[in-house]
Every structure is written in structure tokens, then in C-alpha cells.
Amino acid sequence: MLTNLEHLGLAVPDLAAATALYAKLLGTEPYKTEHVASEAVDTVFFQVGGSKIELLAGTSPESAITRFLEKKPAGIHHVAFEVDDIEAEMARLRTEGFVLLNEAPKRGADNKLVCFVHPKSAGGVLVELCQTIIADLTNF
Numbered sequence: 001m002l003t004n005l006e007h008l009g010l011a012v013p014d015l016a017a018a019t020a021l022y023a024k025l026l027g028t029e030p031y032k033t034e035h036v037a038s039e040a041v042d043t044v045f046f047q048v049g050g051s052k053i054e055l056l057a058g059t060s061p062e063s064a065i066t067r068f069l070e071k072k073p074a075g076i077h078h079v080a081f082e083v084d085d086i087e088a089e090m091a092r093l094r095t096e097g098f099v100l101l102n103e104a105p106k107r108g109a110d111n112k113l114v115c116f117v118h119p120k121s122a123g124g125v126l127v128e129l130c131q132t133i134i135a136d137l138t139n140f
């Protein structure tokens with residue numbers, strides 16, 4: 001089940017400038033910056049009430065963000081929803097005919113397992129599903 005609009009991902013060419021701009025706009029400092037090597041992105045997260053803004057800059061020519069910014073202006077890149085069971089949601093979406101961009105959930109930013117739905121099957125919007133990774137403390 002989708003439980004929350006988790007974050008809005010914004011593609012930016014200059015992360016430092018965008019971070020300064022959004023800190024002023026939102027009236028708050030980011031709570032996290034994180035490099036996600038698997039996606040070749042640097043991310044900056046802001047908490048806004050119950051939602052988040054994720055700023056993303058590509059760190060390689062192959063990065064999805066770099067490629068996006070080659071064709072589209074900086075701005076909204078994706079919308080991310082929190083789910084309680086990402087595997088079940090992936091199976092449900094496949095049954096519904098949505099095209100998923102990854103076979104299995106993968107490690108995303110901000111302590112999440114993530115997957116993506118192809119924008120072509122989601123009305124032109126890149127959709128991300130995120131499930132919070134709960135630390136397994138049973139061995140402590």
C-alpha cells in the first residue's frame with residue numbers, strides 16, 4: 001500500500017546553489033546530504049512538515065540526472081511514494097501493466113529501498129517507491 005508522498009525529486013545542475021536557494025525558500029537547512037554511487041547522484045534532503053524535497057545533481061555523464069538535464073530544464077524530476085511493502089507493490093504494479101525500471105528493490109538514499117516506474121507507463125511522470133529500511137537489531 002502507498003502510505004505517503006515521501007519526497008519530490010528536483011534535478012539541479014548546481015547542487016550548492018540550489019541548496020542555498022531552497023534553504024532560503026523553505027526557511028530551513030537540509031537535514032542530510034548523501035552520495036548514491038549506484039545512481040551517480042549527489043542528493044540534499046529538506047524536511048517540509050511531513051514531506052521532503054530531494055535535490056539531485058548528477059555525478060557522471062551516465063547519471064539519470066545528467067541525462068535528464070541534457071534534455072529538460074532543471075525542475076521536478078520524480079515523485080516518490082512511501083510504501084509499507086515494496087515487493088508487494090512492485091508485483092501489484094506489474095499486474096496492473098506498469099513498466100518497472102528495476103527487477104528488484106535497490107538501495108536508495110535516506111535509508112530506503114527503492115524502485116522506479118517508467119514515466120511512459122505512468123502518464124509521463126517518473127514515479128519512485130520507497131520503503132524505509134528497518135535496522136535488524138536481533139544480533140545485538
Ligand SMILES: CC[C@H](C(=O)O)C(=O)SCCNC(=O)CCNC(=O)[C@H](O)C(C)(C)COP(=O)(O)OP(=O)(O)OC[C@H]1O[C@@H](n2cnc3c(N)ncnc32)[C@H](O)[C@@H]1OP(=O)(O)O
Pocket residue numbers: 009036039041043054056064065067068071076077078080101107108109110112114116118119120124125126128
Ligand atoms: C535512488 C536514489 C534517489 C532516492 O530518492 O533514493 C533517487 O531518487 S535517484 C533519481 C535518479 N535515478 C533515476 O531516475 C533512476 C530511474 N530513471 C531511469 O532509469 C531513466 O532516467 C529513465 C528510464 C526514466 C529515462 O532514461 P533516459 O533519460 O536514458 O531515456 P530517454 O531520454 O530516452 O527518456 C525516455 C522517455 O522518458 C522521458 N523521461 C526521461 N526522464 C523523465 C522524467 N524524469 N520524468 C518524465 N519523463 C522522463 C523522456 O522525455 C523520454 O520521453 P520521450 O517522449 O521519448 O522524449
Ligand SMILES: [Co+2]
Pocket residue numbers: 007009054078080128
Ligand atoms: Co528520489
